[in-house]
Amino acid sequence: MQTIDLETQSLRELNQTLHDQIGQTNQTAWEINNPRGSHAIAVGLDAPMDVTINGNAGYFCASMNKQANVHVKGSAGPGLGENMISGTITVDGDASQNAGATAHGGLINIKGNASARCGISMKGVDIVVHGNIGHMSAFMGQSGNLVVLGDAGDALGDSCYEARFFVRGEVKSLGADCEKKEMRPEHIEFLKDILERTGADAKPEEFTRYGSARKLYNFDVDNASAY
Amino acid sequence: MKDYDSKGIPHTTPRYSATFSPDANSDIRRAAATGIYDIRGGGAKRKVPNFDDLLFLGASISRYALEGYREKCDTNVTLGTRFAKNPIELDIPITIAGMSFGALSGAAKEALGRGANAAGTSTTTGDGGMTAEERGHSSKLVYQVLPSRYGMNPDDLRKADAIEVVVGQGAKPGGGGMLLGQKISDRVAQMRNLPKGIDQRSSCRHPDWTGPDDLEIKILELREITDWKVPIYVKIAGTRPYFDTKLAVKAGADVVVLDGMQGGTAATQDVFIEHVGLPTLACIRPAVLALQEMDMHRKVQLIVSGGIRSGADVAKALALGADAVAIGTAAMIALGDNDPKWEEEYNKLGTTAGAYDDWHEGLDPAGITTQDPELAARFDPIEGGRRLKNYLKVLTLEAQTLARACGKNHLHNLEPEDMVALTMEAAAMAQIPLAGTNWYPGKGDF
Numbered sequence: 001m002q003t004i005d006l007e008t009q010s011l012r013e014l015n016q017t018l019h020d021q022i023g024q025t026n027q028t029a030w031e032i033n034n035p036r037g038s039h040a041i042a043v044g045l046d047a048p049m050d051v052t053i054n055g056n057a058g059y060f061c062a063s064m065n066k067q068a069n070v071h072v073k074g075s076a077g078p079g080l081g082e083n084m085i086s087g088t089i090t091v092d093g094d095a096s097q098n099a100g101a102t103a104h105g106g107l108i109n110i111k112g113n114a115s116a117r118c119g120i121s122m123k124g125v126d127i128v129v130h131g132n133i134g135h136m137s138a139f140m141g142q143s144g145n146l147v148v149l150g151d152a153g154d155a156l157g158d159s160c161y162e163a164r165f166f167v168r169g170e171v172k173s174l175g176a177d178c179e180k181k182e183m184r185p186e187h188i189e190f191l192k193d194i195l196e197r198t199g200a201d202a203k204p205e206e207f208t209r210y211g212s213a214r215k216l217y218n219f220d221v222d223n224a225s226a227y
Numbered sequence: 228m229k230d231y232d233s234k235g236i237p238h239t240t241p242r243y244s245a246t247f248s249p250d251a252n253s254d255i256r257r258a259a260a261t262g263i264y265d266i267r268g269g270g271a272k273r274k275v276p277n278f279d280d281l282l283f284l285g286a287s288i289s290r291y292a293l294e295g296y297r298e299k300c301d302t303n304v305t306l307g308t309r310f311a312k313n314p315i316e317l318d319i320p321i322t323i324a325g326m327s328f329g330a331l332s333g334a335a336k337e338a339l340g341r342g343a344n345a346a347g348t349s350t351t352t353g354d355g356g357m358t359a360e361e362r363g364h365s366s367k368l369v370y371q372v373l374p375s376r377y378g379m380n381p382d383d384l385r386k387a388d389a390i391e392v393v394v395g396q397g398a399k400p401g402g403g404g405m406l407l408g409q410k411i412s413d414r415v416a417q418m419r420n421l422p423k424g425i426d427q428r429s430s431c432r433h434p435d436w437t438g439p440d441d442l443e444i445k446i447l448e449l450r451e452i453t454d455w456k457v458p459i460y461v462k463i464a465g466t467r468p469y470f471d472t473k474l475a476v477k478a479g480a481d482v483v484v485l486d487g488m489q490g491g492t493a494a495t496q497d498v499f500i501e502h503v504g505l506p507t508l509a510c511i512r513p514a515v516l517a518l519q520e521m522d523m524h525r526k527v528q529l530i531v532s533g534g535i536r537s538g539a540d541v542a543k544a545l546a547l548g549a550d551a552v553a554i555g556t557a558a559m560i561a562l563g564d565n566d567p568k569w570e571e572e573y574n575k576l577g578t579t580a581g582a583y584d585d586w587h588e589g590l591d592p593a594g595i596t597t598q599d600p601e602l603a604a605r606f607d608p609i610e611g612g613r614r615l616k617n618y619l620k621v622l623t624l625e626a627q628t629l630a631r632a633c634g635k636n637h638l639h640n641l642e643p644e645d646m647v648a649l650t651m652e653a654a655a656m657a658q659i660p661l662a663g664t665n666w667y668p669g670k671g672d673f
Contacts, residue, residue, distance in 0.1 A: 015451045039444045044381050044452030060435070060448040064381040079435040082448075083379055101435040102376040104420070120434040121376060123420045140430065142420050159428070161421055217425040221263040 002027050006041075007034040014041065021047045037077065042070055045087070062089045065106065078115075081108045084125055097134065100127045103144070109198040116153070119146045122163050128198040138163055139175065147194060149202050157210055161217075165210040166191060168202055179213040254497075265497040268330075268586035268596065270398045270489040270534065270556060275506035277489070278540040280653030281646045282662065285632045293631040300627040301637040304551050306528045307389060307458020307481040310450070314458055314481075315367055315389050317551070318347025319623045320638055321541060324486075324532050324555035325371045325391065325462075327353025329415045329427075330493035330586065331559075333360050335595045337608040338562055340364030342615025346623075351391060351553070354404065354429050354493075356418050357383040364612075369460065372449065374403065374430035377419040381452060389457050389482070390449055392442070394433075394471075395464030397490030397533040400504045403431035404494060412598040443478040450479075460484050465505040465533065469513035472529075476521055482528045484553065485514050489534030491556040493596070494587030507533035507544075509656035512643075515548030524548065525639075538625020545626070546641035547657060554622075561618035562611040563593045 004014050014032065021027060022045075030051045035041055039058035042051050045068040053061070056074035063082035072080075075093030084103040094112035101117070103125030110127070116134035119127050122141040129146075135153035138146050141163030151169035158175020165178075166187070174180075183205075191204035216223055231237055243249060257265060286292035293300060307314035323343050328336050330353060337360040343350045349367035352358075356378015362368055370387030372379065384390065395401065416423040436445045446459050461475040462484035475483050487507025492500065511531055518524040531544045532553035544552050559565075565573075567580040572592035576585065586596035594605035630638050633645045647662040648654035654661040655668035 011451065012455070016454060019454060040448040040451045043448055044384075046381065059441075059444045063448055064384070064452055066381060078441075079448075082435045083376060083381075085380055098435045102379065104380065117434070121430070123376070139434075140428065161425075217422075219263075219426050221261075 001029045001031055003031045003033060005033045006036065006038055011038055011040060015043060018042060018045055018047075018049070018051070021045075021049060023047070035074070039077070042068070045070070056093070065089065075112065076110075080110075081106070081125070084108070094131070095129075099129075100125050103127075105144075107194075107197070113150070119144070119163070122146065126194060128194060128200060130198075130200055132169070135172075136175070138165055141165075145190070145194070147191065147200075147207070149200055157212070159216065160212045162212065166207040167210065168206045168208075171208075171210070174210065177213050177216040178210055181209040181211045183207070183209050266494050266587060267497050267500070267584040268491060268493050268495075269500070269584040270491040271501050271504075271506075273501050275488065276508050276650060276652040276656055277506060277534060278508060278543045280508070280649045281543050281657060281659060282649060283539075283542070283546075283629050283633055283645055284647060286634050290634045292634050293636060295628060295631055298631065299636055300631050302623055302627060304528070304639070306530070306551065307460075309458075309481045309523075309527055310455065310479065311389075311458040311481055312454075312456045313388075315349060315369075317349060317367070319619060320545060320549075320551035320626075321346075321535075321619055321622055322348050322369075322530060322551055322553045323350040323558055324490070324553040325351035325353045325369070325393070326555055326559075327355040327493065328358045328361070328418070329353070329355035329377075329598070331595060332597055332603040332606065333358060333414075334603055334606050334608040335559075335562060335611065336361040337364050338606070338611030338615060339558060340368075341608060341612025342558075342561070342619060343367070345612065345616035346619035348619065349388065352387075355415060356380075357386065358418075362386060371462075374433045375419075375428075376434070377427070377429070384449070385453055387453075387457060389460055390453065391460040391462050391484060392445065392449070392480075393462045394442075394475075395462065395466065395486070396492060397464050397486030397488050397504055397507070398492035399495040399499050400464030400466040400488075401431060402495055402499050402503070404429035404492065415598060439474040439478055442474070446479040458482055460530070462486060465490075465507060465510035466503075468505070468510040469517045472514040472517035473521065476518065476523050476527050480527060482530060483514065483518075484530045484532065485510050485549075486553075487531070487533030490532050491559075506656065507531060507535075508653060511544060511547040511549060512656075512658045518548075525550065538622045538627075539629060541622050542626040542629040542638065542641055543646065545638050546645050547643060547659075550639065557618070558615055559595060561615045562595055563606065563614065564591070564595050566593055569593055 028049045032053045035055040037058045043063045046066040048067045051070045053072045058077040060079040061076045062070040065087045066085045068087045070089045072091045076095045078096040080095045080099040081089045086106045088107045090109045095110045095114045097115040099114045102121045104123045108127045110129045113131035114129045114133045118133040119138040122144045125144045132150035141160040143162045148167045152171045155175035157178030188204045304320040350365040351369040367388045369389040371391045373393045458481040460482040461480040463471040465487040488504035528550035530551045531549040569592035589597045591597040594602045648659040
């Protein structure tokens, strides 16, 4: 286990050290101590490594991640896993707004709650939130899956494209062009797998699926009042 | 029409209303017929004070000129000297502005790269991400981080020679964009991770940050991902150039790109293009003042865009304090957009060469703003690149000619004192004395 202590080492040293692992896999276990809410921790990783952050992270933790498994043993600030491509991010606590924004792939597993705009403009990532999510989550979500064990705030899935949303609790309101969908066997199978992988204590049958009604895919003036 | 009626009474000359002009009336008829506003490409077409309203004074007894064709007048510029390990070195202070693959064909993007390469300058990606063609043909490529993040990925981020965080665009400050379904080919759809044939909305705000404090953290993130190697530009629309420049610099920008309302777009509502933002001429001095007040002029470079057409425009923008300019519409015209040789086909589309702006429809006779394979095949990227190179060379030669006439051995030595204004409006906006006076509005007594 390699350790980087942000009390004695700079953010630059941290990220440079982790970037130096790109193309090498000799040192695969990393621990970051005293993160103290620093921004941009472990960003742009591109190696199959395990990075544990012992504490709270600030903005853009593990953003643009590829391959790495990042575990935040605390809470994460805005933009967690922003534009992630692959790998996994696990947050033991809560995540602030914009978690998984524009992320293309991989898995973000938030054990607590996620704030507003969780999964905004998501482009293929899978996000599992064990608690609740805030308003305008998955706004303009393009693809991927957002699984919420708790409740969703206002305007879930507003102006979404092909992203899928599975909510176990209440949805305060749906956004423009987002509607309730039928749960088919493939959705149950998908949920069964992802709930198991993320250690979520829930049954697939408890969830309701939401997604795009596809009425706003091509501009039509008769739909103008929907915006 | 006869001059007299049947009783021999003279007709008055038919008179159009200045308010309800033929243009305005056609807009009304169109709106009444369709129920939807007009969407088009390009920048503001209305007449606004511009660089034509400024003149250089040239040499005199108190200023001596440099010999054309003999004495040196340098044109190089370095962008990103503030924080980046690897600033961009350009031979000429004229860059190619961001235009997306999607809005433009792959061949058109290739031609931009070829032309810019040959002229020693940079190109910029757009809302569709980075294509192999433009990376392959652009030795210096600026990668835009746009609100939509279509095609955004860390690999391309690391391949870029600079990163441009786009906050605004001169044609539509505060607005997003729409790539209509007819331009969404398989490749465009795949790059943007959306179904083929649907309208693709480009957001007006970034999804992961809001406001100047967040922007500072966003820039930190991008620097950390790229190991502080490449310059980070912040592109702002010409709306509040003084404040936005200050905020961009405080947020950590290496370069500020400032786009006035004549700057083009691929597709936006006509009402937006014509009624939001500032003329480019009015943007430059407030931005330069902001940089000067922060002791950042020439340390954070300023790139100005929006309606640059000639070497005179280049020289005037630089004389007002810009470090470089960017061209978009002019580059497209150089490639062959709106060329009169396609007049017959423009007529079929209900327009004429020079006025065609429905780029979003994908029917461009010149094959530049289209994803239609047949139309796109009309455009030769090698010839297009050659034309762009020629045009960039002419812009540079013209700017050098004017600079030498003012006694400057580098384009950056041009200064506001080298110019006068022809109109009160231009004098006020550019803070340049009205010709024949030493006064401009806002500066003491006449």
